[in-house]
Amino acid sequence: MGGMPPDATATKQRLLQAAVDEFARFGLAGARVDRIAEAAAANKRSIYVHFGTKEELFDRVVADGLLQLAEAVRFDATDLPRYAGELWELLEHRPHVRRLTLWSSLERPQPVDAEVEVYRTKVGAVEEAQAAGAVRADIPAPQLLAMVLALVISWDTASWSLKALHTGPGAAEQARAGIEAAVAGLVRVPPAAS
Template sequence: MARDSSATKARLLDAAFSEFAAYGIAGARVDRIAEAAQANKRLIYVYYGNKEQLFDAVLQRALETGAESVPFDAGDLPGYAGAVFDHLVAQPSLMRLVLWKQLERPGATDTEAESYRGKIAVVEEAQKAGRVDASLDPADVLTLVMGLSQAWFAAVGGPAAGGSDTGWAPDRLAGHRAAVVESVRRITTAP
């Protein structure tokens, strides 16, 4: 009976996501990843090469999942910011993974750079069409939208801080989201 390598790869990626989100690249241990995935440690090297390449695969999958779950919409940047916020609420470890990536590997991956270039071009088109305020550079608009969407998660005491009390009451969470959406609306609405 042949083994299902795709199921093993998925378990390894899931376990690696949790491990990298908790410990970063330097602190992550392939032994813990293999144990959590109920897989032979050797398979990490067979499928991914090394720990750094496994991190790359985890990050790539997270970026692809995010793009599928939260499609970019320059015609509704406040709604997009709210959707990014919701995505991070649903996956609190994602922001920790992103912060570890920024700390240990500053700069954009090719996938991230390509995604940002595409989004900037779409924002610029929306500005030219009068749907988004053109007084700011489109790259600055995108940076502000993304920064506001992620701000509460990266803030001291937010879920990415990893403390024991990282949950917010539903009404406070709704208030955070409303502040993000309204802030983006004010920044991006064409005069």
């Protein structure tokens, strides 16, 4: 009865990847733990051992995706148009993260600690930029950041009928440029009233 025990780290990684795929496709309610275990070549019990409930696994997958975005795209509150464009570009290559966050907002309407901390840092940076006069200050920082992020995903969440009117060569470049222009207009400090 010798031999090495199975590698728990490899199993956890396979389970996480299978969970990303399952939750991105079906959301929390539609996802099946059996399918996650089967896709990861693991048993269902291993999900509960490593991650707890299906809801806890979902929260972990969503938080991991958002933390990866936070690490991959440099946040500069004084250059929010560039941030929005780079974030949009990254989400084009990681559509599962966009889908997971949309599912999360629909099915888990509660704060997740890891996400709160990522946003707290960004909101603090926006408040500093507002205090320095680099970004409009008449909109509270959390709301302004929410608007920037909404513009980043605005084209993705638009009606398919509306999207059908804007296709063809250069559509992706135009989408990024449009988002950057919209964010620039949004965050611009309004002229002082006379």
